[in-house]
Amino acid sequence: MTAQPQSQPRIPADAGTTGGVPAAPHPAGPVQSATWRRVPVTVWIAGVFAGLLLLAAFAPGVLATHDPRAITLGSPLAAPSWEHWFGTDQSGRDLYSRIVHGTTQSLLIGLGSAAVGVGLAVVFGSWAALGGRWADAVIGRAIEVLFAFPILLLAMVFIAVYGPSVQTLILAVGLGIAPGYARMVRAQVMSVRRSGYVQAAQALGHHPGRVLAQHILPNALRPLLAVLTLGIGQSIVWASGLAFLGFGVAPPSPEWGALLEAGRPYIIEAWWLEIIPGLAVLATALTATVLGKFVESTLEGER
Amino acid sequence: MNTPPSPNAPENRPVSAWQTATTTASSRARRRPGALTAGIALAVGSALVLSACSSGTAGPQEQAALTGSATEPVQGGVLEYGHLQEPNCIFGGWIQENFTARQVLDNLVSATEDGSVVPWIATDWEVSEDQLVWTLTLRDDVHFTDGTPLDAEAVAYNFDYWMDGGNGTAAAHLGGFYDHSEVVDADTVEIHLSAPFAPFLSTLSQSYFGLQSPTALQTRTVEENCTEPIGSGPFTVKDWKRGEYIEFERNEDYDWAPENARHQGPAYLEGIRWNIVPDGTSRYGSLLAGEMDAIGEVPAVNIAEARQRYDFTQYITPGRPVVINLNTERGIFTDQAVRQALSHATDREANIESAFLGTVPFEPSGYLSQSTPGYDADAAQQYPFDLEKANELLDGAGWTGRAEDGTRIKDGQRLQVKIVYGLNTIVTPDGNTAIQNFQEQARAAGFDIELRPLTPSENFSGAYSTPDSYDGSVGYWTSPHAGILNINYRPSTEEAPNGANTTFLDNEEVFTTIQQALQAPTDAEVTATFSEAQYQLSELAPAIGLYTQTNTLAVSDRVSGLWLEPAQGGPIFHDAHFTSEEARDSSQGFSAANAENEG
Numbered sequence: 092m093t094a095q096p097q098s099q100p101r102i103p104a105d106a107g108t109t110g111g112v113p114a115a116p117h118p119a120g121p122v123q124s125a126t127w128r129r130v131p132v133t134v135w136i137a138g139v140f141a142g143l144l145l146l147a148a149f150a151p152g153v154l155a156t157h158d159p160r161a162i163t164l165g166s167p168l169a170a171p172s173w174e175h176w177f178g179t180d181q182s183g184r185d186l187y188s189r190i191v192h193g194t195t196q197s198l199l200i201g202l203g204s205a206a207v208g209v210g211l212a213v214v215f216g217s218w219a220a221l222g223g224r225w226a227d228a229v230i231g232r233a234i235e236v237l238f239a240f241p242i243l244l245l246a247m248v249f250i251a252v253y254g255p256s257v258q259t260l261i262l263a264v265g266l267g268i269a270p271g272y273a274r275m276v277r278a279q280v281m282s283v284r285r286s287g288y289v290q291a292a293q294a295l296g297h298h299p300g301r302v303l304a305q306h307i308l309p310n311a312l313r314p315l316l317a318v319l320t321l322g323i324g325q326s327i328v329w330a331s332g333l334a335f336l337g338f339g340v341a342p343p344s345p346e347w348g349a350l351l352e353a354g355r356p357y358i359i360e361a362w363w364l365e366i367i368p369g370l371a372v373l374a375t376a377l378t379a380t381v382l383g384k385f386v387e388s389t390l391e392g393e394r
Numbered sequence: 395m396n397t398p399p400s401p402n403a404p405e406n407r408p409v410s411a412w413q414t415a416t417t418t419a420s421s422r423a424r425r426r427p428g429a430l431t432a433g434i435a436l437a438v439g440s441a442l443v444l445s446a447c448s449s450g451t452a453g454p455q456e457q458a459a460l461t462g463s464a465t466e467p468v469q470g471g472v473l474e475y476g477h478l479q480e481p482n483c484i485f486g487g488w489i490q491e492n493f494t495a496r497q498v499l500d501n502l503v504s505a506t507e508d509g510s511v512v513p514w515i516a517t518d519w520e521v522s523e524d525q526l527v528w529t530l531t532l533r534d535d536v537h538f539t540d541g542t543p544l545d546a547e548a549v550a551y552n553f554d555y556w557m558d559g560g561n562g563t564a565a566a567h568l569g570g571f572y573d574h575s576e577v578v579d580a581d582t583v584e585i586h587l588s589a590p591f592a593p594f595l596s597t598l599s600q601s602y603f604g605l606q607s608p609t610a611l612q613t614r615t616v617e618e619n620c621t622e623p624i625g626s627g628p629f630t631v632k633d634w635k636r637g638e639y640i641e642f643e644r645n646e647d648y649d650w651a652p653e654n655a656r657h658q659g660p661a662y663l664e665g666i667r668w669n670i671v672p673d674g675t676s677r678y679g680s681l682l683a684g685e686m687d688a689i690g691e692v693p694a695v696n697i698a699e700a701r702q703r704y705d706f707t708q709y710i711t712p713g714r715p716v717v718i719n720l721n722t723e724r725g726i727f728t729d730q731a732v733r734q735a736l737s738h739a740t741d742r743e744a745n746i747e748s749a750f751l752g753t754v755p756f757e758p759s760g761y762l763s764q765s766t767p768g769y770d771a772d773a774a775q776q777y778p779f780d781l782e783k784a785n786e787l788l789d790g791a792g793w794t795g796r797a798e799d800g801t802r803i804k805d806g807q808r809l810q811v812k813i814v815y816g817l818n819t820i821v822t823p824d825g826n827t828a829i830q831n832f833q834e835q836a837r838a839a840g841f842d843i844e845l846r847p848l849t850p851s852e853n854f855s856g857a858y859s860t861p862d863s864y865d866g867s868v869g870y871w872t873s874p875h876a877g878i879l880n881i882n883y884r885p886s887t888e889e890a891p892n893g894a895n896t897t898f899l900d901n902e903e904v905f906t907t908i909q910q911a912l913q914a915p916t917d918a919e920v921t922a923t924f925s926e927a928q929y930q931l932s933e934l935a936p937a938i939g940l941y942t943q944t945n946t947l948a949v950s951d952r953v954s955g956l957w958l959e960p961a962q963g964g965p966i967f968h969d970a971h972f973t974s975e976e977a978r979d980s981s982q983g984f985s986a987a988n989a990e991n992e993g
Contacts, residue, residue: 182831247793355675
């Protein structure tokens with residue numbers, strides 16, 4: 092496959108017509124079976140890993156080898172071995188099982204914050220783009236003000252008020268990343284709004300809601316898909332950063348950010364406590380990105 | 395009574411820790427009505443902030459050991475020291491502020507390894523027969539760095555300053571006992587107490603009682619006295635870049651070191667750069683890389699190596715060890731049986747051994763650390779690991795139901811408790827591991843413990859200090875004597891609240907016993923009565939001991955002569971020096987000088 096990032100929706104040459112209106116590039120046609128043979132190996136790997144992540148999230152007991160909370164006082168900081176694949180932490184807990192059991196919370200934080208961020212971004216970005224000069228000016232300035240706050244600071248204020256928990260982390264990080272996405276959504280919606288098929292739909296007197304839902308949003312958001320999937324991994328990293336500053340989920344939670352923070356004092360003597368949870372965050376972020384790009388290019392009709 | 399050898403000294407601390415003074419028959423005590431109440435009231439607010447004291451580590455018998463050779467010391471050079479936490483002020487009521495205050499301010503007396511005190515600014519002392527008047531004879535050749543003489547007037551002024559809010563912890567120690575000071579002549583001052591206070595001299599050896607220039611206190615702003623207090627000590631504050639370092643510069647006039655100093659006269663070093671390096675890995679790494687000449691608070695995981703590579707000192711601070719204080723006023727722990735059950739429920743000894751990799755001693759007592767004079771080892775041992783006993787106690791208390799996850803239930807309520815602790819301020823990462831181990835072990839008895847690590851701002855804001863904010867809170871409090879029990883267990887009253895009473899225990903019998911101990915006429919009676927207080931507390935079980943608060947110091951071979959003073963375990967730089975001229979010449983010097991050179 093030769094997916095090429097495109098900033099503008101592409102109208103296929105063979106685009107049909109619906110009710111006299113040139114069809115928007117969305118929705119794409121069904122993926123044809125021949126496509127599967129051309130799915131790159133990276134996507135397969137990402138798919139398998141995503142499957143494992145889902146399994147770990149919904150049935151951690153299947154993958155884990157130990158109780159994630161069970162301490163073994165005699166063997167703290169044991170290196171990876173046959174008994175403990177990823178080694179043990181400072182309480183002698185099995186790191187592999189803790190990472191498996193931490194998947195639920197970490198994915199929840201990653202997906203949740205990305206969803207909160209994007210949700211806010213779509214609402215306010217579209218509003219700014221379509222709501223006229225005043226709405227654009229007010230929302231635009233508000234976004235700029237929010238931009239002036241570092242994400243971490245914003246999140247810390249939020250957590251300081253509401254106390255640390257998974258829900259607070261999701262909201263805090265989601266709020267933190269929303270302004271960036273909102274600005275992108277606004278730019279995309281503005282450009283799509285001026286495109287021929289939207290103007291045609293408007294000229295034909297279609298209800299503005301239908302124009303927005305059927306023509307503008309799908310085309311405006313699609314190019315953002317890859318960025319959004321990157322945001323999932325990034326949200327997990329933000330959450331780790333907050334955990335590092337003491338704003339994370341309370342112990343003994345095996346949330347990955349909390350694992351990274353807990354392993355920090357032992358980074359020289361017990362590298363596995365930092366490297367392996369770090370790799371879990373990295374692999375999850377990569378998986379989300381690879382799958383996101385694949386879906387994006389598939390939807391765009393790259394065959 | 396059973397007094398074990400002090401872990402910090404080869405033999406028992408002599409009971410003379412309480413009193414090293416001779417008793418005279420001069421009873422000129424004039425009490426000021428209401429002084430006791432006023433003193434207690436003063437103790438209040440500040441004490442709250444202080445409940446979190448020092449930190450450190452130590453190897454028995456290494457404490458206060460000189461770290462280097464004794465050949466003609468090299469003069470000059472700026473020593474790079476890496477420290478865990480930054481103080482709020484150079485002088486204050488927090489242990490971190492004592493470490494810096496000790497470099498700049500002098501005390502009346504200096505603590506020694508055996509728990510007694512030796513002369514410093516006070517060369518001699520006497521106490522009246524009724525133990526209400528302490529007469530201190532002062533050196534006549536001491537002046538503050540602003541030129542003000544350090545005389546009886548200055549000492550009397552400082553006593554009133556500490557007790558009137560200048561130092562909350564000082565007020566917490568002497569509140570209810572200090573009455574007033576009287577200047578007899580330029581070199582003699584009388585301290586009048588409203589009640590006998592046996593550990594008076596030992597108390598004064600802490601840097602909460604560091605002497606400042608009255609002129610500076612009267613003429614400068616609070617901010618100036620905070621960042622640059624004027625004392626008579628071996629160093630002065632040269633520069634403080636918040637978040638990075640504090641620079642101390644040698645006091646060239648210094649010629650009044652305490653009797654237990656390793657040398658008299660000005661410091662050998664030109665100065666110290668007191669670098670703030672909160673992260674343990676970075677701190678130890680900076681020593682490995684040669685950026686630091688010495689560091690404090692070596693992480694447990696590095697101690698074995700530090701012992702090999704560096705001159706390593708470890709000191710177990712006396713006072714209250716690191717304990718879980720249980721809320722006896724509200725919630726589940728109002729039931730004594732439940733407190734006793736939790737005390738029995740976990741194998742704390744194995745926990746501490748594992749969490750600290752064998753580098754820090756387990757402390758069974760919830761009240762005094764094993765290096766405190768008057769520590770009763772038998773009273774400390776009342777709650778060995780006994781899961782069966784814990785279960786019996788909980789069954790007896792009505793916690794007979796079990797939830798699906800094993801948590802006990804009584805009348806529909808889960809045996810769920812919240813324990814809060816200041817992470818990286820009070821509790822080190824190693825201590826955090828110990829607390830999590832405790833949490834996990836307690837599940838076996840049916841406890842569901844929720845841990846709530848507090849950020850530094852949460853910890854110091856006082857948000858988690860009221861009876862409705864926690865079931866348990868973790869803390870320690872250094873003190874060179876068992877009088878710390880009076881600070882931690884004096885019941886709060888409306889006119890004299892006690893923020894340091896973090897268990898909220900209000901027990902007449904315990905309080906009375908502690909008062910009797912503080913006022914007992916002989917050393918033996920002081921020790922025996924404090925022993926009784928420890929048994930009484932142990933029965934009530936308002937606190938669970940975890941580990942001793944220990945201070946560590948690792949020193950590279952480039953410098954020598956550093957030691958940890960025994961009252962609070964702070965580093966002493968007055969006697970430190972570079973081991974060679976090359977080492978000194980490779981030191982960076984003061985930051986401002988560097989900037990000028992570069993400019």
